[in-house]
Amino acid sequence: MSTDEKKKAALANDRFSQPKLPSLDEIRSAIPKECFEKSLTTSVAYMLWDFALMAFLYKIEPVFEIAGYPGMLFWYFLVGMIGFSIFVVGHDCGHGTFSPYTWVNDIFGHVCHGVLFAPYWPWQKTHRTHHTYTSHLTKDMGHPWITEGFFSGWGDSQKFYANNVVTSIIRWYMYTIGGVTDGSHFYPFSRIFKSNTERIQCAVSGLVCVAWATLAFYYFGSFTQWVKFYVLPVMAQGFWLTMVTYLQHQTDDIQVYEDGTWGYVKGQLQTIDRPYGFGIDQLMHHITDGHVAHHLFFTGIPHYNLMTATAAIQEKLKPFGVYRKEKSYDFLWQFASLNRRLEYLVGEGSGLLKYAKSKKED
Numbered sequence: 001m002s003t004d005e006k007k008k009a010a011l012a013n014d015r016f017s018q019p020k021l022p023s024l025d026e027i028r029s030a031i032p033k034e035c036f037e038k039s040l041t042t043s044v045a046y047m048l049w050d051f052a053l054m055a056f057l058y059k060i061e062p063v064f065e066i067a068g069y070p071g072m073l074f075w076y077f078l079v080g081m082i083g084f085s086i087f088v089v090g091h092d093c094g095h096g097t098f099s100p101y102t103w104v105n106d107i108f109g110h111v112c113h114g115v116l117f118a119p120y121w122p123w124q125k126t127h128r129t130h131h132t133y134t135s136h137l138t139k140d141m142g143h144p145w146i147t148e149g150f151f152s153g154w155g156d157s158q159k160f161y162a163n164n165v166v167t168s169i170i171r172w173y174m175y176t177i178g179g180v181t182d183g184s185h186f187y188p189f190s191r192i193f194k195s196n197t198e199r200i201q202c203a204v205s206g207l208v209c210v211a212w213a214t215l216a217f218y219y220f221g222s223f224t225q226w227v228k229f230y231v232l233p234v235m236a237q238g239f240w241l242t243m244v245t246y247l248q249h250q251t252d253d254i255q256v257y258e259d260g261t262w263g264y265v266k267g268q269l270q271t272i273d274r275p276y277g278f279g280i281d282q283l284m285h286h287i288t289d290g291h292v293a294h295h296l297f298f299t300g301i302p303h304y305n306l307m308t309a310t311a312a313i314q315e316k317l318k319p320f321g322v323y324r325k326e327k328s329y330d331f332l333w334q335f336a337s338l339n340r341r342l343e344y345l346v347g348e349g350s351g352l353l354k355y356a357k358s359k360k361e362d
Helices: 003-011 024-029 040-059 061-065 068-095 102-114 120-132 148-152 156-163 165-176 196-220 223-249 264-268 291-296 303-320 331-341
Strands: 352-355
Touching (some): 120 196, 165 331, 196 223, 223 331
């Protein structure tokens, strides 16, 4: 059987490859036009709300210290969550949905990402590629797809890093600083950057991060306080970012495509809407339970319009059985169990890859 015949056979029963699947324009036409309207005032209001919540958590931090280490662990958990909310606003800036003005988006993006030690322009570049080629085996960025052949060549330490949830506290910084999978987002001569303009942007965004970290060091007054009130909260945000991103793109029956079988709509529909409950979805601007809409129209819909768009998309896709949604009130457990179970993909060369292990086999 030729490669083309293998790919055709693999897609024969793939519901995401059905001929009648709506096109991007058909899905767009089902969404109210106001969902695509960008408001600088609304975006700034949400940003100020997030920073106010963060200031409040710092104000009441001594209350958590009364409970000792468990209390502080919970404080970092909350601070990381609100830090991620701030990141989501910066994420809108990178996609151009914060406002209709690029220069405004870039300024506020450096504010929201820089304070979290996230390089705005470099991450904008790799994240845009991730959105453009979601669930493509080799072109997706920021979200590595591990094949059986690649996994079999790993040592125990590499497998532990990739499939043990305890390493998630450092994965974001191993990705952006260390360059794991895509290249360093802080080094101007990293393989990410292809032009002098991109290298200059890398240097500028990196210096903004350093400036925020230096300002925090002088504000908190000592190295220990800086670690306690800046480094650890920033790492806690990195944990939330890693967990949310993972759960948005991973589940037992997720599918990954190759050249010749991948398509924009079917790739984006490998994204999962996951309601976390407990008010978390609202606090994190519905990036959790409105992610399918975000992926389909990442440069068009601001976060505050995601749920209206989600309802329309869900209704449009309902007859085709391709809308993914999983209640994730036990999100911490789901993150840990999926991360352990989903080790590698099988089917390379067939055009359609799936995880070797399923929930039933676990």
